[in-house]
Amino acid sequence: MTMTAPPSPATSLIESALAAAVRAPSPHNTQPWRFRVHAGRIDVLLDPRRVLRVCDPDAREALLxxxxxxxxxxxxxxxxxxxxxxxxxxxxxxxxxxATIRPGRPRRPAPEDLRLAGAIPRRHTNRRPFLDRRVPLHLRYALGRAAVAEGARLVLLDQPGQLDAFAALLRRSDHLQSEDAAFRTELATWTRDVPDADGVPRTAGGPRALEGGVLALRDYGGRESAAERRFERDPLVAVLQTPGDTRLARLRAGQALQRVLLAATASGLSASFLAQPIEVPAARTVLRTMLGDRECPQTALRLGYGFPGATTPRRSVHAVTEPLPRK
Ligand SMILES: Cc1cc2nc3c(=O)[nH]c(=O)nc-3n(C[C@H](O)[C@H](O)[C@H](O)COP(=O)(O)O)c2cc1C
Structure with a gap:
């Protein structure tokens, strides 16, 4: 009988970290990453073959x-x-x-870190209608603090007229994208009839908003999309902004995005993305001006109370990690 030695504490720490890494959200669930592990260090690499050529030509969303x-x-x-x-x-x-990331000195985790880490496997994009229940002020502030902790800013569209202006921009950019044959082909390439290790399964798509719905959600052709459902009357929309738009700023924006999403999940909130006005360059300029012209919009989120929807699979850690160099 052969016995396999249990993984050393250092190995299991790296394995847990990689299992957490692959749970991150990505546009059309492309998972545009690779990892390399050596000498107790994790290298995070961009996988350029998985960058969306039409929707994300300069890899901004892949960096997020x-x-x-x-x-x-x-x-x-x-x-x-x-x-x-x-x-x-x-x-x-x-x-x-x-990035290169390695574990340093021992440190007792703060309760907030444990709360956020615990939310990693529970966070999902929820494209279904949310309840007509207001997100309380203390949670709105907490989401804002999560963005600030990573050097970004979360602007809640709660001033008079802001939501309507955003919704109009969203409808226009969603329409522009859906009229673009190349965009439609790319979306179809990443939409899955049967859930696969990447791409968005139709089951994760939401229903269409009943006539009069405020927000245009991206249509992944979900089973429910034939049916029209009433969405929340007064959605909470937030735009994540960064001071610049360099590669470094985008990596920071991605960390801020995830901290906001995990803080939301840990507090019982659901979220979905409304990225169309940021993906269409002209709409991004309008949105930037609308929000004061000082910072760069990186993505937009709809936040609220929802019922859990279908989950979206991932490639395994093994499939995205380069083998350890032989000793
Ligand atoms: C930068 C970025 C932009 C996204 N844009 C959209 C979007 O506009 N519409 C949408 O429905 N989902 C969007 N998503 C969500 C992805 O489709 C989702 O993260 C992916 O399918 C994995 O599913 P999960 O988030 O449930 O794990 C976006 C994700 C990221 C990271």
Whole structure:
């Protein structure tokens, strides 16, 4: 009988961190990342083959997704009782190496870190209608603080007229995208009739908003999309902004996005994305001006109380991790 040795504490810490990383959200569930593990260090790499050529030509959203994976790795290392040491864009001449992360000194995790780490496997994009229940002020502030903690800003569209202006922009950009044959082909390429290891399964798509619905959600052709349902009357929409739009700013935005989403999940809130006005360049400019012209919109979220929807699968850690170099 052969006995397999149990993984060493260092190995299981890295394995947990990678299992957390792959739970990050990504546009059309492309999972545009790869990981390399050596000498107790995780390298986070962009996988350029998985960048959406039409929807995301300069890989901005792919960097947000990788930033979200980086936050999951950090939180998992903290949960394991170590301080994560993170170097973003460590090699100037290596554009695919986005970060190196290694566990540093022992550190007792703060309760908030444990709460966020615990929310990683529970966070899902929920494209279904939310309840007509207001998100209380203390949670709105908490979501704002989550963004600030990662160097970004979450602007809640709660001023008179802001939501209507955003909704009009969303409808226009959603319409522009759906009229674009190349966009439709790309969306179809990443939409799955039967759930697969990547792409968005139709089961994760939401229903169409009943006539008069405020927001246009991206149509993944969900089983429910034939039916029209009433969405929440007064949705809470938030735009995540960063001071700049460099690659570094985008990686930070991704970490902020994920911290906001995890804080929402941990507080019992659901979220879905409304990225169309940021993906269409002209609409992004209008949105930026609308929000004061000082910062760059990176993504928009709809937040509220919902019932859990279908989950979206991932490729395994094994499939996205480069093998350890042989000793
Ligand atoms: C930068 C970014 C933009 C996204 N944009 C949209 C969007 O406009 N509409 C949408 O329904 N989902 C959007 N998503 C959500 C992804 O489709 C989702 O994260 C992916 O399918 C994985 O599913 P999960 O979030 O439930 O794990 C976006 C995700 C990211 C990271």
């Amino acid at each position: 997704a990788c930033g979200a994976a980086i936050l999951n790795i950090r939180l998992s290392i903290v949960e394991s009782g170590r301080t994560p040491i993170v170097d973003l864009l460590p090699e100037r001449d290596n554009p695919v190496l986005l």
